[in-house]
Amino acid sequence: xxxxxxxxxxxxxxxxxxxxxxxxxxxxxxxxxxxxxxxxxxxxxxxxxxxxxxxxxxxxxxxxxxxxxxxxxxxxxxxxxxxxxxxxxxxxxxxxxxxxxxxxxxxxxxxxxxxxxxxxxxxxxxxxxxxxxxxxxxxxxxxxxx
Amino acid sequence: xxxxxxxxxxxxxxxxxxxxxxxxxxxxxxxxxxxxxxxxxxxxxxxxxxxxxxxxxxxxxxxxxxxxxxxxxxxxxxxxxxxxxxxxxxxxxxxxxxxxxxxxxxxxxxxxxxxxxxxxxxxxxxxxxxxxxxxxxxxxxxxxxxxxxxxxxxxxxxxxxxxxxxxxxxxxxxxxxxxxxxxxxxxxxxxxxxxxxxxxxxxxxxxxxxxxxxxxxxxxxxxxxxxxxxxxxxxxxxxxxxxxxxxxxxxxxxxxxxxxxxxxxxxxxxxxxxxxxxxxxxxxxxxxxxxxxxxxxxxxxxxxxxxxxxxxxxxxxxxxxxxxxxxxxxxxxxxxxxxxxxxxxxxxxxxxxxxxxxxxxxxxxxxxxxxxxxxxxxxxxxxxxxxxxxxxxxxxxxxx
Numbered sequence: 245x246x247x248x249x250x251x252x253x254x255x256x257x258x259x260x261x262x263x264x265x266x267x268x269x270x271x272x273x274x275x276x277x278x279x280x281x282x283x284x285x286x287x288x289x290x291x292x293x294x295x296x297x298x299x300x301x302x303x304x305x306x307x308x309x310x311x312x313x314x315x316x317x318x319x320x321x322x323x324x325x326x327x328x329x330x331x332x333x334x335x336x337x338x339x340x341x342x343x344x345x346x347x348x349x350x351x352x353x354x355x356x357x358x359x360x361x362x363x364x365x366x367x368x369x370x371x372x373x374x375x376x377x378x379x380x381x382x383x384x385x386x387x388x389x390x
Numbered sequence: 391x392x393x394x395x396x397x398x399x400x401x402x403x404x405x406x407x408x409x410x411x412x413x414x415x416x417x418x419x420x421x422x423x424x425x426x427x428x429x430x431x432x433x434x435x436x437x438x439x440x441x442x443x444x445x446x447x448x449x450x451x452x453x454x455x456x457x458x459x460x461x462x463x464x465x466x467x468x469x470x471x472x473x474x475x476x477x478x479x480x481x482x483x484x485x486x487x488x489x490x491x492x493x494x495x496x497x498x499x500x501x502x503x504x505x506x507x508x509x510x511x512x513x514x515x516x517x518x519x520x521x522x523x524x525x526x527x528x529x530x531x532x533x534x535x536x537x538x539x540x541x542x543x544x545x546x547x548x549x550x551x552x553x554x555x556x557x558x559x560x561x562x563x564x565x566x567x568x569x570x571x572x573x574x575x576x577x578x579x580x581x582x583x584x585x586x587x588x589x590x591x592x593x594x595x596x597x598x599x600x601x602x603x604x605x606x607x608x609x610x611x612x613x614x615x616x617x618x619x620x621x622x623x624x625x626x627x628x629x630x631x632x633x634x635x636x637x638x639x640x641x642x643x644x645x646x647x648x649x650x651x652x653x654x655x656x657x658x659x660x661x662x663x664x665x666x667x668x669x670x671x672x673x674x675x676x677x678x679x680x681x682x683x684x685x686x687x688x689x690x691x692x693x694x695x696x697x698x699x700x701x702x703x704x705x706x707x708x709x710x711x712x713x714x715x716x717x718x719x720x721x722x723x724x725x726x727x728x729x730x731x732x733x734x735x736x737x738x739x740x741x742x743x744x745x746x747x748x749x750x751x752x753x754x755x756x757x758x759x760x761x762x763x764x765x766x767x768x769x770x771x772x773x774x775x776x777x778x779x780x781x782x783x784x785x786x787x788x789x790x
Contacts, residue, residue, distance in 0.1 A: 252702075255699070255702065256706065258772065261771075261772055263777065272774060276735065276736035276739070276775060277735040277736065278735075279696055279715055279724065279735070279736075279739040280696070281774050281775060282774070283774040283777075300772055300773060300774040300777055301772060301773070301774065302694065302695070302696055302772075302773045302774055302775045302776075303696050303699065304696055304698035304699055304715070305698060305699055305702050307696075308699060308772065
């Protein structure tokens, strides 16, 4: 598939895989029809810092590796810093993704946003700069393709 | 990474047999003349490829006059379909095929559609079998040709080609079969099958990649895709790929010589593999017909896991296989064959194709089953779909 060593390393030894009981926020994006679903759990403390993060992913090696890398990047960050983590940053941290797999990194970014959105909704707060994430990033992708 | 490789992707390609390499070498080292040259140095080579053609033809129940060498199975399919539809356009512009063809056929059909032909795609049942009456119903007075794959490359289902070809003949419709997966593995005789065209490819039966063949029944007018010299009785120009043709002839001789023992061996291992996986792994299903299937083909879908991840994790354990998942192919949709037999997208994404060769052992299969159990469990632990299933939740995702 032409994955970098970094992608294969994260795929083979994914960081932060699992669930968090009673998470501060949880978000699921993607769809099974397209072959990838990502779920991110956040544990956010009262200082608005992401104390812990876990993920579960159904998808290809790129989807697993971007989940692993994105959760690594988010861990220990403030909500505002977590929001700034883009799909480009995730890609870069993995030394790049094959062009057909770049959408997987978008999925990782959206999954984090979805979990933050859930956290905000549960607590009745507004997170500055956070828009309601698309739950299915493929809708846009298909429009681009056709 | 394991040191030992367990190669279970023999439907993708096979290892060139040592005897085949030995057969080919003199045609690189000594007998490299052009078979079209008039001097003996060329004519001797011509005599050798004529002998190769006769042997291959005999192995397929054909006459050497009706056998044409090509570069691959894809070329054979393209030639048979596009050029024959072109040659008979005065009769009509309707082409019939199935919904589970190899892309060499289905994309040729799309090529025809873009050029004003009409194509009917006969559906298959949940085992991937074509219903004879559905096929009959698809034939029309303006149908020129029908093309149906003999043994399906993905799910292994074997079609009743003799019956289908007989129906086509009743309707005066030319019949082509893509026998790339069956030649060298099952008895294939063009007269018994009653086909007008048959495509095969050397590298599926232990010859090298880059050589194929097309059988064309005598009297059918169709010219190949390449214009130029007078090779292949003026139907397919281009200097013959002599070493590869010689290799393919030897490979087919060997395959036919060992056909029944190898088919029995592959069938036994395949059944062992399928029954172990189905009984030892939860939530999986066999794709393709349980008995009418290629001897070495096992295609199994595992719920809640995705095929590319499955393949890569198996590769890390030294097992090489393939998948019908979208990710594995680089497209957005999973295999059209798996969708055609009625699998949902998410089940199709979790498919694994294992194809056994004559060198595969029972120990290889047992190791593979253990690896599959481990890898599937690992991926399910990572899968939000499995988490939802275990929790009794419906998937949160938008499954259309």
